[in-house]
Amino acid sequence: MKSKGKASKTSREPWADQDHEPETSEASEPGSSEQEGSESSLRIRGSWRGVLRGGDCERGGGRGGPTHGTRRRRRTHSSGKERNVRRLESNERERQRMHKLNNAFQALREAIPHVSLDKKLSKIETLTLAENYIKSLTTIILGMSSTCLPAGETPSQASAARLLHRYQQHLEEDGEESLSQFLSQIHGFSQGSGKPS
């Protein structure tokens, strides 16, 4: 199950198509990652996109920004070899970043209850289940706290928003450990002692 394609990707010559820098593969290997797949990723790989997409400089990539099509990529006049090294380092960082992201996904998987324990949840399933789980918990919490609400007010979206706001306040003011305080406060709801504001 875990033998996904990573380790067997075909090696390619990513830079050979652009500025024709033959000595691609001898660029210094960026820090030896021990993550899965690192072995293969140490080899030079790439895609043919450089060829296929050519000078595609105006994709509105980057954060949220609508287009910014007028901006041009910084041109650092470094040698091809230098660029290769920087690319490899960049790839390694990106790999590490994705590994961290996947670790977070894994933590999320373990945090949410799901039916089939033997089947690994996909990312989209994980996010969807997490969303539903949070909503369910919120509903339960609001139900528990409804006795503390002002007369006539029912657990509603507004209440949920207040709950969220309260939680965010805790995070901003007290940092991580506030979560346990917040949870104990919520627990207080069930005892009828806590009072959301």
Place this chain on the structure above:
DNA sequence: TAGGCCATCTGGTCCT
């Protein structure tokens, strides 16, 4: 075999 899912590479943009 097609489609889903994933890891990785890549280059553009944003942020520090």
Place this chain on the structure above:
DNA sequence: AGGACCAGATGGCCTA
């Protein structure tokens, strides 16, 4: 200037 973030592209593995 360099790292982080992002999204598109690509190709491998797995399952129905």
